[in-house]
Amino acid sequence: MDRMTELATNPTVRKLVRKLQLPLTLPTAVRRTPEQDVAHPLLGRNVALTVNSKPALPIARALSALGASFVLIGDAAAVNSVAEITRAAGRATDSRTDALLGSALHAPVDALIADVAVLGGAKALFAQLQPALEHLRAHGRVILLNRVSRTMTPAQAADVEAVFGFAKSLARELGKQAITVN
Secondary structure, three states: OOHHHHHHHOHHHHHHHHHHOOOOOOOOOOOOOOOOOOOOOOOOOEEEEEOOOOOHHHHHHHHHHOOOEEEEEEOHHHHHHHHHHHHHOOOOEEEEEOOOHHHHOOOOEEEEEEEHHHHOOHHHHHHHHHHHHHHEEEEEEEEEEOOOOOOOOHHHHHHHHHHHHHHHHHHHHHHHHOOEEO
16 A cells, blocks of 8 residues: 555545545545455446347346346336346346336436437437436446447437437536446
8 A cells, every 4th residue: 555545544634635625536445345256246236227128138147147136127028038037146136017217216226227229219318317317326327228330310320429418418417426327
């Protein structure tokens, strides 16, 4: 540990920096529970996942292997197929069929993963994500999945660009809470 890290972790120095209102960013300690290890870094984390599309299955499989618990949102057939995978991995799963992303959340989540193409463009994305963001914890993640192809119509290309702009704006707004948007 270097000298600056020692100073930053000293409670007296932290109080002094806050009192003097110095423009210094002091690092915060990473909090991990004993059961979290390298193999399961997402153990105890809740992820809201829209499952109306094909990419939801491998995403759910990968996140289950890392230890995440899910709130699955979408139509009944897609939710049931993904729920079987997550239950087989021993993960807690809360399923909401035919629900809006924001209205389906009742407890805080650590990440939101939404397929923008299924939601129907930037306007529908905003309508669905705005209420869901209230349930997102500090230091959370928002991941927006979209499809880009060479054979898009001008309207589809405009929707893709609108989503990029929305993601940048959302990242700026949520950055104060240390929430990232990708």
